Amino acid sequence: MADAASRILELAEHALSTAFPLRVRAWDGTEAGPSGAPVLVLTRRKALRRLLWRPGELGLARAxxxxxxxxxxDLFQALDLLSGLLWERPETGPAPGPVRGTAEAVRRAATVLRDPGTYRLARSALALSGPGLPPAAPPEEVRRRTGIAHTKRRDKAAISHHYDVGNDFYELVLGPTMVYSCAVWGPEAAEAGPAGLDDAQRAKLDLVCRKLDLRPGQRLLDVGCGWGSMVLHAAEHYGVRATGITLSVEQAAYARKRIADAGLTAQIEIRVQDYRDVRDGPYDAISSIGMAEHVGSERYLEYARTLYGLVRPGGRLLNHQIGRRPLRDEEGYHVDEFIDRYVFPDGELSPVGTTVARLEEAGFEVRDVEALREHYARTLRAWVANLEAGWPAAVAATSEGRARVWRLYMAASAVSFQRNRIGVNQVLAVRTPEDGDSGMPATRTAWLS
Structure with a gap:
């Protein structure tokens, strides 16, 4: 087992057919790889065993x-260096399934390495990883779900996994505004770190209110209201009567307390309710900020039609949603395994063009699309900085495993936004009356000032 780091590096470079960009430190204290680069640390041999039994992203995530x-x-630098090698290589087929038995592990490793001489390396890797059955998945992982995706019951369970982590944890990561979506950073904001995050989040909320042209006395429905930040901002600054809906019990309790503390219980109602069960329309405006990623592509037209039926003629919808780059073959799209198992169970991303098409198919007239990709990369970096600065408290509020999930998820997402693998867009749509008078301004000037 001497010099495990060199053997691991050799295995990685054969698998990737290129130089490995990180330095490697193994459990035996040995190191190999480029000096000055971020260091990939395998603290236990079990890390290698996880990768051999479950090759690909899920094995890395579990480790x-x-x-x-x-x-x-630098975690961001490390993920950026790995991104082009692991996540942006051309797809060669579906993600590999679980390995069953040592013989299959040898065959799988040899196949992945795609080299006549790699069988020896595969056997070497198995010897290096140590004997034993596949390590159990960390308890933070969601097990495989059965049945139909995006039923009301299954959606509620998925939302609970992601959002009922503990409000203390989210306070630490998100900061006082408790806004869990892309902020809008002005040119005067600080260049790095979480400085200015609260102002940037308030700027985003205000931008949404201006795009919706909110007025005193109007009715606003906020779909996926989170901890109540949007409805609070709209009620305080625009005088609306707001209803927020969420599937998270913890979010709803937190939002209700904030509303009571602000003295706005007469203006704002928070419900634990599925959007498909809202029956008290019409509303003058609807905001959906960071919620539509949970809907699922097969249900998206239903989502769009439901919102169309809940807004009055002339009323507006602001749909703020993460989108992915389109694929040449959309049939080949598969959900990110790490995200699906650890972060957003049953979550799906669609290209912004698909989102616009579904909204229009439901009857909306789409009037504006604004891309905020770079803003989200910066927002995520601020959240990671908050998490790292409060690491002991974050672990105490949840678990070390859960805190590690969030650190990797947010840092990797920041890199994905930077590299244009994913984006985020605000789509402003209106339910245009039959006479064609949408009531929309001729230019964006109304909400830019």
Whole structure:
């Protein structure tokens, strides 16, 4: 087992057919790879065993969440270096399934390495990883779900997994505004870190209110209201009567307390309710900020039609949603395994063009699309900085494994936004009356000032 780091590096470079960009430190204290680069630390041999039994992203995620694998140095730089090798390589087929038995592990490793001489390396890797059955998945992982996706019951369970982590944890990560979506950063904001995050989030909420042209006395429905930040801002600054809906019991309790503390219980109602069960329309405006990613592509037209039926003629919808780059073959799209198992169960991303098409198919007239991709990369970096600065408290509020999930998820997402793998867009739509008078301004000037 001497010099495990060199053997791991050799295995990685054969698998990737290129130089491995990170330095490697193994459990035996040995190191190999480029000096000065971030260090991939395999704290236990179990990390390698996880990768051999479950090749690909899920094996890496399990090793990270369990603490068998870590990054020493700049996490963003490390993920950026790995991104082009692991996540942006051309697709060669569906994600590999679980390995069943040592013989299959040898065959799988040899196949992945795609080299006549790699069988020896595969056997070497198995010997290096140590004997034993596949390590158990970390407890933070959601097990495989059965049945039909995006039923009301299954959606509620998925939302609970993601949002009922503990409000203390979210306060630490998100800061006082408790806004869990892309902020809008002005040119005067600080260049790095969480400085200015609260102002940037308030600027985003205000931008949404201006795009919706909110007026005193109007009715606003906020779909996926989170901890109540949007409805609070709209009621306080625009005088609306607001209804917020969420599937998270913890979010609803937190939002109600904030509303009571602000003295706005007469203006704002928070419900634990599925959007498909809202029956008290019409509303003058609807905001949906960071919620539509949970809907699912097969249900998206239903979502759009439901919102169309809940807004009055002339009323507006602001749909703020993460989108992915389109694929040449959309049939080949598969959900990110790490995100699906650890972060957003049953979540799906669609290209912005698909979102616009579904909204229009439901009857909306789409009037404006604004891309905020770079703003989200910056927002995520601020959240990671908050998490790292409060690490002991974050672990105490949840678990070390859950905190590790969030650190990797947010840092990797920041890199994905930077590299244009994903984006985020505000789509402003209106339910145009039959006479064609949408009531929309001729230019964006109305909400830019």
């Amino acid at each position: 990270w969440v369990a603490g068998d694998l870590d990054i020493e140095g």
